Structure formats: structure tokens, C-alpha cells
Amino acid sequence: MVAEADGPVAFLPGSRPQWRARRRSGPRGLTAELGAVVAVARHWIALGVRDRRFLLVAMLLPLNYMFLFLITVINGNQAPTALVVADHGPYARAFVRSLRSTDSFAMRSMDAAQARAAFIAGRVVARVTIPAGFDREVVRGHAAPVSLSVDNIENDFVDDLRRGMDQAINRFAAQRAPGGAFMVQQERDLHHRAIAYTPYVMVSVVVIALMVGGLFYGGTAAAREYEQRSIIDIILAPRSRVSILLGMSLGTSIVAAPGGLLLLTVVAFAFRMTAASWLELACGCVLVLFLYAAVGVLLGTVMRQRNGLSGLAVLVAIPMLSLSGAFYPVSWSSPVIGTIASFFPTYYANAIFQHAFYAVRTTPIALWIDYVAVIAFAVAMLAAGTALMAHREEAA
């Protein structure tokens, strides 16, 4: 049953001096506090394990996210394009090779009627037609006509398409066209090999999926304590609030860990992603799980009701994916985006995971600062939770 949880700890029994007296009773010292941490964590783990269906949902949630975001990146950034070639001469073939070499188009060869049908039905977003007489025009030194039909419903991919055509034309001119190219691009790369698009984005997806798992389980479990009023027993325990929140976060992390492990296993096998440093990956996972468990607990403590928590966790995931630098380093965005992103731990967490997987840097700061930032966020969440609990007791 969902209890009305509005109003600051109106449910705490007795008077303020009585709670304080109760909180100050019992053994003191580090061992006692550690005992409290372990006890609260065990209590939360037991709650999680007892509710099998909920545990299953919490385990599958990160995996669900991975599949969802996978849909968005499965085609990479290659525009599905129908290719109609009406001239089979050497220049036309060379131009098709140039088009394919740009890696901008997911070309599907079709006849004109099929291409038209696919384009109208929206199964492809562009249609390239190389007409008969293409070779003849090239040999004559004239500009050979090529038709490009574009479903220009969104300018981002349309720009990519147009530029892809330019790149193909430049390459064709440099390699085969009688007049040659005006200018050529000479490329030197910083990395021996660029990371493929999907595996690169999947790293951020893993971080976000872990975030959602932590927020969902931590938030729901904390809110449930308020709804069922079992939080009274926990708050009135003669232990510090930090120990209690630490125990809650630890318990959440442990319950969320199998989901994270399952996710990493699937990612490793499905995308053949191998960590450059397994130790770093393990450290990153532990830190990120704990951080988002703490955020989840804080969220549940703030809201005190489960209603709306899942929606919040899910909807927050989409902007967080972008702000984490999922597609390219955030420092290449505008300063506004860079500043906003730096206020969110996903930015630093993503950098840690990218380094663990591929040994590349995605933030302009040192790696140890990324670690410190994640730890600092976790500490800040615990501190905020402690302050909130204290405030509620005072207000009551």
C-alpha cells in the first residue's frame, strides 16, 4: 500500500529530545559505525533478494537500455541510400567506388523503379542515380550529371550526405578524372586505428545503463522505506546518518552489480569489446555503481514516494547520454555544453570507462581528476542525503 508521504517526517514518533537520546544510546566508535553500515547494507540486499520479480527487473534494466540505445547506433551514420547505375563504363564504376569509399552511404543497388518505391516508402533516405552517358561526359571533359534525391527531413544527416558526395567527387577527380583534382587531402591520424562507431558509443551506453540501474533500485528502495515507514527504525538507530546512507548505497550497489556484470558480459561478447585494462574497468564499475546508488538513495529520500521515480530515471538517461560525450568528446562542443556537462558525473564516468576500454582520453583533464571527480560526486551525494535527513529531523 502506498502511504501518503507528504510533509517532513511527521511520522517520527516521540519528541526531538527522545529521538536524540535514542540516537546517542548504544556503543560508539568506528567498529560500531561499520557494523551499522554492514547491517543496513545487508537489510537492503535482503529486501532486494526477497522481491524476486523486482530483482529481475533491476537486473534486466541496464540490459534493456543497451538494446534500446543500440537501435539508435546500429546503422552507424551511414545513410541508407538507393543506388541506380544506368552507365556501366569504367568512370561510372570508379565513381561508385568513390561513393562507397567515403563510408557515408549504406548503398543498396536497385533499378529505378525499386529505388523510387523504396524512397517514397521511406525505407531509404536518399537515391543516387548515375545516368547513362556518365562516362561520355567525363571523357569529353564536361561535368557528368548525377542525380541525388534526398528526404531532407532533418538537416544533420542531409549535410553529411551532401558532404559525402563532395568527398566522393574529390576522390574521383584525384584518382580517375582526366582533369585531376584541384586539391587533395593528406591525412595524419593521432590514433593508429579509429574506434568503430558502435563500440565507441556503447561505452557511454554502459555508463548510462549503470546509472539507470543505480537510480532505479536506489531510488525505489529508499522511497519504499518512506512509504512503508520502515525508515523510522533506521533513522532512530543509534548510529550516524552517514553510516546509514553509506549502508543503503552499498546495499544498492551490491544488488545492482549483477545487472552491471550481465551488461558488461553481453557487451563484451556481442561487440567483441575487450578492455584495455580490466583492473581500470573493475575500478570504474565499482565507483560508478556506488555513485549512482548514492544518487538513487538521495533521490528516493528527496521524493519519499516511488511514483515518478522510474520515469525520471529513464527520461534523464537520454540527455545524460549526450552530455556524457557519447558521440565525441564534450570539449569539442560549445563552451556552454562543456560547462553544463562538467556538472554531471556521467561526463567523468564516461572518460574513465573510455580509458579503461580503449586507452583513449575523452576529457581534457588528467585521468586521476576524473576519478577524483566521481568520488567527490559520491561523497557530495552522501553529504546531501545526510543533511536532508538532519533537516527533516530538525523540521519535525
Next chain:
Amino acid sequence: VKSLVTVRAIAWKDFSIWLRRPVAIVTTLIPTVMYVAVVYYISVDVATPPIAVVASHHSPAVQRFVSELRSDGGFRAEVVLPTAASHDLASLHVAAVVTVPASLWIVRRRAVAAGHSETPASAVTIKMNNLNVDIAKDLRRSLALTIRRYGETAGWHAPVAVAEHDSYASDISLAQYRLLPGMVLILMIAGVVNTGLATCQEFEARTFKELTLAPTPSWALVLGKILGGWLTTGLIAAFVWAIGLVTGLISPPLSDFPAAVLTSLMVGLAASCLGVAIGATVKQFQLVTSLSVMASIYLFFAAGGVSVFGFLPDFLQRLSRFDPLRYAIKALVGSVLLGSTTGLLGDVAVLAAFACAGLAVSTLVVRRAAVA
């Protein structure tokens, strides 16, 4: 008439409970605002990586090339010294360093002007942080565009002339395109979750028995729940529309406004029906929440909500025929962005059919629960 009174009473009760829960309202609206803000900034930001340009010569030709780099929209180019460029590249402040060799260029330009086509082409060097394939391709393509455009201004004739035929009079911006599917997602989640919870809480609080013992048909109970959820979703839709209109991200022609509003309302109705079906079937708070959210998100992604429909894999394109959100997104994009109401009735009919199916399933489940 008596049943309608019951429908109204249940709907109003659910709506009032939702209004009395500020946390539920805030958690629904905050992500909406965040989503719009992020979509907006990303659309401004996308595909314009910063680059450093090293121009060893300050001739007008070089300056024109740098100006082309900037004006093509593919880069945010800044001319710097070679040492600064290397530092910026290493510290991730720029994505690439483009070096423009002045002398070779001038030779080439003169040769072309004199009609000597066999002269070797000038080479523009790009040293890039090829972190991932996507960004590397973006950089290559953007430089290719600049080179072609500059070449044309300098008298070079490309061997291929592309005649572009666009489906629409002007390109639609990324922000506008992404906002509308996002709006559908927000309405779907808000509708399914709020209605689902309002339904399952009747089971958890055991007030469901009282409702079923009342002398009203099952469909009236279900319809009341659906209408309550629909009211909630309608309020959220109004909020989202207000943000879109105030920011100028959406501005449908006045004649197409009713179509857009109708589509939003139909999405809310379909979401509410799905919510009642899930709430009445699952009956447990935790599971209703997770299932509702996941169902909404899956439907959204499968409908091509995060990309252009043609980018979806073939199997998903076929599967999405059964996804109501595909029709919702199509109708909304059509009426708001393209000014077209072609197929609108069909899309709205699909949403209505989905809502009716939800109503039927919910009524069935409620009847069975009442008997049990």
C-alpha cells in the same frame, strides 16, 4: 447516464489525486524541460567540431580558404600558430589541425588558370584526432566540401555535377525534428505511467473491490480511469506545447494546429489505455512502473523516435507497422513541420484502434478480476 456519472467521478478523482502530488508533477515536467534544452543545444552544436588552422602564408588565397572553412558550417576554425595547434590537438581542445601550404597552392592555382591540367594538386594536410570513425568521417567530409567549394571559386571544374532533388522545400533543423518525437515520448511515458499507477494503486489499496461492487458496468470503471489519465496527459501536452511555442522550436501554421493538437490528444488517449491495461494486468506498483516505462521507450525507439525512420534496420521498419508511435510521430511531424495532413486520418485511426484495443483488454481484465 448513471454510468457516465461514474466515469466522470472516477476520472476526476484520479486527476485530483495527481494534482495533489507535486512530486509526481515535477518528476514528469523536469525531464521535459531538460529534454527540450538538451535537444536545442545539441542541435546548435552538432557536427561543427573545432579545428585549428595553421596557415603558413597570409596570402588572400589562404585567407579565402580559411574563410571557406568557417563559412561552410562544418568546422569552427581558428587560425593559430603551429605549436599552439599541436597543444590544442593533444589536449582535446580541437578535433583536428588543418595545415594550408601556401606556396604549392599558388603554383597550382596559376597552373590551372593557365590551362595546365597535369600539374600535381596541392595538398591540404589534416591531422586529426580520429578517436572514433564517426568524427573522423565528419572531419574528412567537411574538408572535402571546403576544398570543392574553394576549387570552384578558383576556376576548377568538378568532373561530376550533382543535381539535388529535395523532398521538402527547406531542410528541417535537427532541433525541430527531434523535439516532436520527444514530445510523443514524454506524452507516452506520462500517460502510461500515471494511468498505470492510478489503476494498480486501486488494487494495492484494495479499493478496487469497492469499485467493482458498485452497480456500474466494468467498462465505466475502465473508461473513468482512462479519462483521468487522459486529463493528466492533456495537461502535460499543453505544457510541452507551450515550451515548444515559446522557444520557437515548433510553430505550426494555424491551419495545421488542430491536426497537431488532435494527434497529441490521441497519443495521450492511447497511452492512457495502455496504462490501464498494464495497471490492471500487473497490479503491482514496482512492476507497473518498470513495465510502463520500458514499454513506452521500446515503442518510441522502434518507431524511429531517435532517428529518421529510414535509418532503422529493415526488420524494425517492418515491425514498426504495429507500433502506434510510428503513426503518432508521422502525423505530428507531418502536420507541424511539413504542413501536410496527408494520411493524418489514417494515422489517427491507428491510434484510435490502439486505444480501443487497450480499452477492450482493460475491461476484460477488470471483469476477470471482479469475478475473482
